[in-house]
Amino acid sequence: MSQPSHDDHHDDHGHQSRFIQHHYDDAQHQFDSGKLGIWFFLVQEILFFSALFVAYILYRHHHPEIYAYAHHYLDVKWGAINTAVLIVSSLSAAWAVRCAQLAQRRGLIACLVITIVCALGFLGIKTVEYSHKVHEHILWGKYFDPCVASAGNHLLNKGNNCPGVKTSVVWDGKAGKAKSGCLEGDYDQRPAEPGIQGKCEVVEVVGANRRPIEACEEAPGKSGGHGKPAKFPCYELALNPHVCPAGPAAMVLYGDHGHHGGAIEVKCEAVPAPAAPADAFADPTHAPSTGERTFAQQKPKSKHELAHEFASGPPPEHTNMFFSIYFAMTGLHGIHVLVGVFVFIWLLWRAIRGDFTPDYFGPVDYAALYWHLVDLIWIFLFPLLYLIH
Amino acid sequence: MSAAVDTNASYLTATRGWKSWAYTLDHKRIGMMYLFGILGALLLGGAFALLVRMELWSPGQTIAGKDAYNKFFTLHGAVMVFLVIIPGLPAALGNMILPIQLGAPDVAFPKLNLTSFYLWVIGALLLLVAVFTGGLDTGWTFYTPYSLQSQTAVIPAVLGAFVLGFSSIFTGLNFLVTIHKFRPKAMGWFQMPLNLWALYSTALMQVLATPVLGITLLLLFVERFMHIGIFDPNLGGDPVLFQHFFWFYSHPAVYIMIVPAMGVISEITTTFSRKPIFGYRFIAYSSIALALFSFLVWGHHMFVSGQSKLANMVFSALTFSVGIPSAIKVFNWVSTLYKGDIRLQTPMLYALSFLIMFTIGGLTGIFLAILSIDVQLHDTYFVVAHFHYVMMGSTLVAFVAALHYWWPKVTGKMYPERPAQVAAVGVFIGFNLTFLPQFVMGSRGMPRRYWDYDPEFQIFHRLSTVGAFLLGLSLFGVVCYLMWSLKYGTKAPQNPWGGTTLEWDAPTPPTVFNFPEPPEIHELYNYDDLEELPEGGWVRKPSTGAKSSSGH
Ligand code: HEM
Ligand SMILES: [Cu+2]
Numbered sequence: 001m002s003q004p005s006h007d008d009h010h011d012d013h014g015h016q017s018r019f020i021q022h023h024y025d026d027a028q029h030q031f032d033s034g035k036l037g038i039w040f041f042l043v044q045e046i047l048f049f050s051a052l053f054v055a056y057i058l059y060r061h062h063h064p065e066i067y068a069y070a071h072h073y074l075d076v077k078w079g080a081i082n083t084a085v086l087i088v089s090s091l092s093a094a095w096a097v098r099c100a101q102l103a104q105r106r107g108l109i110a111c112l113v114i115t116i117v118c119a120l121g122f123l124g125i126k127t128v129e130y131s132h133k134v135h136e137h138i139l140w141g142k143y144f145d146p147c148v149a150s151a152g153n154h155l156l157n158k159g160n161n162c163p164g165v166k167t168s169v170v171w172d173g174k175a176g177k178a179k180s181g182c183l184e185g186d187y188d189q190r191p192a193e194p195g196i197q198g199k200c201e202v203v204e205v206v207g208a209n210r211r212p213i214e215a216c217e218e219a220p221g222k223s224g225g226h227g228k229p230a231k232f233p234c235y236e237l238a239l240n241p242h243v244c245p246a247g248p249a250a251m252v253l254y255g256d257h258g259h260h261g262g263a264i265e266v267k268c269e270a271v272p273a274p275a276a277p278a279d280a281f282a283d284p285t286h287a288p289s290t291g292e293r294t295f296a297q298q299k300p301k302s303k304h305e306l307a308h309e310f311a312s313g314p315p316p317e318h319t320n321m322f323f324s325i326y327f328a329m330t331g332l333h334g335i336h337v338l339v340g341v342f343v344f345i346w347l348l349w350r351a352i353r354g355d356f357t358p359d360y361f362g363p364v365d366y367a368a369l370y371w372h373l374v375d376l377i378w379i380f381l382f383p384l385l386y387l388i389h
Numbered sequence: 390m391s392a393a394v395d396t397n398a399s400y401l402t403a404t405r406g407w408k409s410w411a412y413t414l415d416h417k418r419i420g421m422m423y424l425f426g427i428l429g430a431l432l433l434g435g436a437f438a439l440l441v442r443m444e445l446w447s448p449g450q451t452i453a454g455k456d457a458y459n460k461f462f463t464l465h466g467a468v469m470v471f472l473v474i475i476p477g478l479p480a481a482l483g484n485m486i487l488p489i490q491l492g493a494p495d496v497a498f499p500k501l502n503l504t505s506f507y508l509w510v511i512g513a514l515l516l517l518v519a520v521f522t523g524g525l526d527t528g529w530t531f532y533t534p535y536s537l538q539s540q541t542a543v544i545p546a547v548l549g550a551f552v553l554g555f556s557s558i559f560t561g562l563n564f565l566v567t568i569h570k571f572r573p574k575a576m577g578w579f580q581m582p583l584n585l586w587a588l589y590s591t592a593l594m595q596v597l598a599t600p601v602l603g604i605t606l607l608l609l610f611v612e613r614f615m616h617i618g619i620f621d622p623n624l625g626g627d628p629v630l631f632q633h634f635f636w637f638y639s640h641p642a643v644y645i646m647i648v649p650a651m652g653v654i655s656e657i658t659t660t661f662s663r664k665p666i667f668g669y670r671f672i673a674y675s676s677i678a679l680a681l682f683s684f685l686v687w688g689h690h691m692f693v694s695g696q697s698k699l700a701n702m703v704f705s706a707l708t709f710s711v712g713i714p715s716a717i718k719v720f721n722w723v724s725t726l727y728k729g730d731i732r733l734q735t736p737m738l739y740a741l742s743f744l745i746m747f748t749i750g751g752l753t754g755i756f757l758a759i760l761s762i763d764v765q766l767h768d769t770y771f772v773v774a775h776f777h778y779v780m781m782g783s784t785l786v787a788f789v790a791a792l793h794y795w796w797p798k799v800t801g802k803m804y805p806e807r808p809a810q811v812a813a814v815g816v817f818i819g820f821n822l823t824f825l826p827q828f829v830m831g832s833r834g835m836p837r838r839y840w841d842y843d844p845e846f847q848i849f850h851r852l853s854t855v856g857a858f859l860l861g862l863s864l865f866g867v868v869c870y871l872m873w874s875l876k877y878g879t880k881a882p883q884n885p886w887g888g889t890t891l892e893w894d895a896p897t898p899p900t901v902f903n904f905p906e907p908p909e910i911h912e913l914y915n916y917d918d919l920e921e922l923p924e925g926g927w928v929r930k931p932s933t934g935a936k937s938s939s940g941h
Contacts, residue, residue: 023494023902033497033570040562040596048600051608051634055619058630141618141626318625324617328608 017360027359038366042373045336049377052329056384059321070322071388073138075129079386082125083378089118090375093344093368100361105354108364112348115371119341126334133323140327144320326385333381336374343367396901399801403901414499417799417899419506420485424792427481428868430472430513433520435861437465442823442854448842458840459526460541464519466529467546471553472513474780475642477788478649479595480505480560483588485799487564489892490582492910493571494902496563505563508556515549518542528838530635533620533628537612544613551606554599557645561595564588575910582890582913583672587652590676594641594648594683602638605631629694636687644683646780647747648676650787651718654740657794658722660888661737662729665914668721675714682711692763701760708758715751719744734886735806738813739790743783746820750778753828768838771831774824782820789816789867796871797885801898802878808870815863822856882926887919893927 017027024030060067096111133139347367350356356364394403400417410418440461444451453461484502488495496502519525519542527536527543531550536543568589572581609631611617618624620631651672659666666672688696688704696704722744731737753775757763766772797803826849831837835846842850884893892899894908911918911929919927 021499023499029570033566036569037498037501037562037566040565044558044562044596044600047597048604051601051604051637054634055630058627063625140615141612141621141624142616320618321625324619324624324626328611328617328619332604332607 017357019355019360031360031362031365034362034366038369042369045370045373049329049332052325052332053380056325056329059325063316063318063321065316066319066322067388069316070319070326071386073133073323074326074386075132076386078125078129079382082122083382085118085121085125086375086378089115089122090372092118093371096347097361097365097368100351100356100364101358103356103358105351105356108351108356109348112344112351116341116344116348119337119344122337123334123341126330126337138323140324141320144323329381329385333374333377336377340367340371340374343370394901397905398900399896399898400901400903401801401898412503414495414503415901416488416496416499416502417485417903419502420481420483421799422506423476423481423484423509426509426513427473427477430468431864432868434465434468434473435864437461437468439857439861441465442857444840445842445850446854448844448847450840455840456526459838460524462838463525463528467519467525467550468516469780470529470642471550472509472516474646474784474788475553475557476509476560478653478784478791479564479588479591479645480509480556482653482788482791482795483564483591483649484560486795486892487585487588488567488571489798489895489899489903490585490890491567491571491576492573492891492904492908493567494904497566497570498563501559501563505556505559508552508559512549512551512553512556515545515552519546519549530639531606531609531631532635533609533612533631534622536609537621544610547606547610547613551603551610554603554606557595558599558603561592561599564592565596568592573907573910579670579673580910580913581673583655583666583669583676584649584652584890586673586676587648587650587655590680591645591648591652593677593680594645598638598641598645598684601634602642605634605638629691632691632694633687636690637684640687640690641680641683643776643779644679646784648679650743650784651676653787653791653794654722654743655718656888656890657736657740657790658725658744659914660794660886661732661734661740662726663732663887663916664725664729665916666721667724667727668717669914671717672721675717678714679711682707682714686711689758689763692760693767705758705760709755712751712755712758715747719748719751732886733810735804735809735813736790736794736886738810739786739793739816742813742817742820743786743790746778746782746786750775750783753778766831768836769831770827770835770837773837774827774831777824777827782824786816786820789813789864792867792871794886795892796874797881798892798895798897798899800875800878801881802874803881803885804874804878805870808866812863812866812870815859815866819856819858819860819863823853823860824856826850826852826856882922882924884919884927885925887916887921887927889914889916889919 020027020030024033092111092114096108096115099105099107099111138144344367347364350363396403400415404413410422413419440452441458444453444458444461446452484496522545523540523542525539525543525546526541527539527546531543531547536547568581568585572578608617608619612620616624618626620626620628622628655666655672686704686708688700689708692701692704753771757766757772757775793804793809827835830846830849833846835842835849881897883895883897886893889911890913891908891910894911895903896905918929920930921927
């Protein structure tokens with residue numbers, strides 16, 4: 001006589017672990033069912049992310065220039081560190097499964113702790129990255145407004161580090177002009193050299209006090225223009241006319257001390273205008289709308305400089321879309337990491353309680369599988385977003 | 390569950406009190422709760438449908454203005470699709486029957502099952518929030534860019550549909566694992582009842598398609614209040630991409646609706662013809678084929694959305710191919726009826742209605758798949774009639790058929806046969822009266838989703854409205870006598886219809902773990918094993934048990 005494979009379900013099987021539910025035949029049956037379930041769940045997750053990958057591919061196909069330009073805003077260093085962090089956590093998650101199988105409770109606890117720490121580390125780094133972007137208004141869709149953190153030009157050259165920037169230009173994207181910071185009206189020419197020594201007088205006004213602020217100088221010993229300014233507060237001029245069509249912006253850099261919260265007054269002396277048009281890549285929609293403005297061009301640009309200018313010049317139209325996709329993908333991924341943290345904390349609590357035994361370690365296994373998928377998705381995201389060439 | 394519970398008692402009475410329901414892990418109770426929720430949603434969706442039909446009684450304003458009309462049809466569609474038709478067969482009736490048909494004590498993940506149910510409740514509440522905070526006027530399709538601008542309650546509605554999507558995913562996942570891991574050894578894949586094949590195929594689509602709806606709605610949600618721009622042309626986004634994503638889910642979704650209906654119809658036609666199903670394997674494979682094809686045809690909803698000609702042609706051709714597995718099933722059912730000993734009890738009346746209405750619905754789908762014709766018919770009442778023939782005329786009718794078929798098993802009470810037959814005829818006539826005229830006016834140019842129309846269409850609209858009220862009345866009658874039967878119905882025998890699948894070997898109503906003893910596996914659809922009792926119901930002939938099970 002044929003019998004269903006599951007035997008009589010409502011009597012006691014003498015299960016080893018009290019976590020084997022009554023409707024399963026035995027521990028193996030429960031484990032296998034859970035495993036199949038988690039695999040289907042992962043398939044579901046892949047499809048959940050897939051639409052974002054499709055959106056990425058479509059926009060990249062239609063607008064490669066946006067991707068080529070915008071990825072400069074991302075910091076490969078942080079991305080790479082995060083990749084490493086996640087890979088380590090995946091390893092420790094896999095190791096946790098092994099420990100659970102072998103009934104090594106201490107090992108299991110250690111591995112879970114490592115996994116949690118790495119996951120939190122990942123989120124911490126992501127928070128640092130996000131807060132830079134929030135600060136620089138390099139945000140998604142409607143809120144993409146990089147002029148706010150002074151000119152993209154400068155930021156890009158500096159590898160996207162803006163040490164100590166506390167006050168910067170506030171750019172009103174709707175009105176198409178600066179609310180504050182971008183110099184308007186009387187300043188319509190570019191200083192001879194981009195960077196530090198614009199012929200400007202920048203004064204901070206606090207009440208009746210006027211404190212002059214000097215141009216920033218590199219701290220001695222730092223090379224390549226990437227160091228911190230030697231003095232605080234100091235100002236730099238942001239020179240990208242395309243993001244600040246009303247004119248170059250003064251970006252005042254503050255140190256940790258010395259910020260008085262005063263208004264910034266900037267007066268600049270006109271520099272004789274050279275003839276050559278600045279930028280072959282100028283985008284008419286971002287070009288200044290009033291007045292004629294030309295910019296100094298001492299010598300013809302090298303190819304390299306041109307390429308650089310392309311990357312650091314005016315953002316192509318709808319650069320915001322890159323950040324929409326960036327935030328959608330990394331945000332959704334980040335939520336998954338966060339969920340993972342909670343899951344692993346729960347597992348840690350259960351591991352400390354001693355729930356897991358060689359015939360009951362399913363949850364550790366399933367969580368690890370989930371974690372590998374989260375890791376894998378990041379391994380796709382990192383090159384797709386950070387390593388574009 | 391505590392040890393005090395008598396697991397050999399009926400699942401309905403083994404434990405008592407509302408908490409024993411609210412926290413239950415029993416798939417039958419969860420299915421029951423779904424059933425009541427879904428019937429409630431059906432009433433709500435039906436009320437909106439009747440409001441739509443009332444507005445269309447005469448040209449110009451009849452009962453409400455155009456804005457209200459837009460909300461009526463949107464809420465009707467959203468409630469019916471997301472709350473009724475998609476969960477109806479799998480989550481409510483599938484939940485009750487699937488483990489029993491497998492001879493299993495429960496689904497693989499009972500807690501997840503309960504979670505799915507509460508997600509359904511949350512989704513339903515969110516939709517209700519939308520109803521009461523300004524309604525919704527985007528159409529059930531939420532097309533961008535309008536859905537980004539509409540002043541109505543898009544956010545709660547989108548969130549609701551999102552949550553309902555996860556309810557559906559988890560149900561599908563649960564069923565897949567249950568069928569894989571809880572199938573008795575004696576029941577190979579091809580000894581599974583066709584209803585299980587259908588639920589398996591449905592579950593596959595639920596797990597593979599719904600996440601895409603999930604992310605799409607999530608993006609729409611984020612778009613609404615964070616202006617992320619992915620679907621917003623003002624920010625450089627692509628509104629047509631939304632349509633692609635939406636239909637990548639929603640075309641499979643129409644198969645999520647129809648395939649379980651086909652499973653039910655397979656069971657009912659063979660049982661009430663007293664004849665083995667014709668072409669078992671063809672029906673089983675065609676369920677899987679439908680699941681696979683369903684992912685390849687979404688573009689037929691976008692023939693006039695500016696797709697490339699090539700894409701249009703490919704999608705058109707692929708759409709034709711969907712007709713093949715559908716037609717295979719219809720031919721098999723008809724062949725099953727042929728020379729059968731047909732019993733016209735209520736489930737069978739609905740099954741026969743299904744056969745007629747699904748044929749009409751499917752064939753008109755083929756019309757719409759023809760590019761040159763769709764340019765004419767797209768966004769007309771012809772499309773409305775097409776999808777109502779498949780969604781309502783087929784899926785909802787199959788749902789009602791299944792409800793009558795399994796009602797005695799899961800409640801232990803017979804419904805009253807005569808009123809039920811009258812209602813079934815009422816549903817058939819009401820339905821066709823409602824939707825046949827819509828084919829005519831659609832092909833003559835009456836656009837869908839319009840609150841006003843040229844007087845030449847009035848006769849069709851009036852017929853349609855009369856039909857809708859007949860249909861509504863009949864269905865309301867069904868709900869009434871079913872509720873009545875819970876208290877006053879006669880006691881149901883263990884096997885009232887002479888079915889051969891395992892649920893008929895379980896006690897009526899089933900015990901807590903469905904079977905007091907693990908059931909024997911009999912040959913499927915072998916009606917010679919059974920004999921009819923004079924007092925009603927069927928039993929296995931004493932000699933046959935051992936013989937048939939040794940056949941495996
Ligand atoms: C033989 C199978 C089928 C074929 C060839 C088919 C074909 C089509 C086509 C080409 C359209 C697009 C018409 C247009 O918008 O211009 C359509 C619309 C639709 N079909 Fe089908 N269909 C089939 C079966 C079904 C089934 C089984 C269902 C549901 C249970 C269904 C539900 C719908 C719905 C809901 C729409 C319209 C959605 C909307 O725009 O709101 N179809 N069908
Ligand atoms: Cu379709």
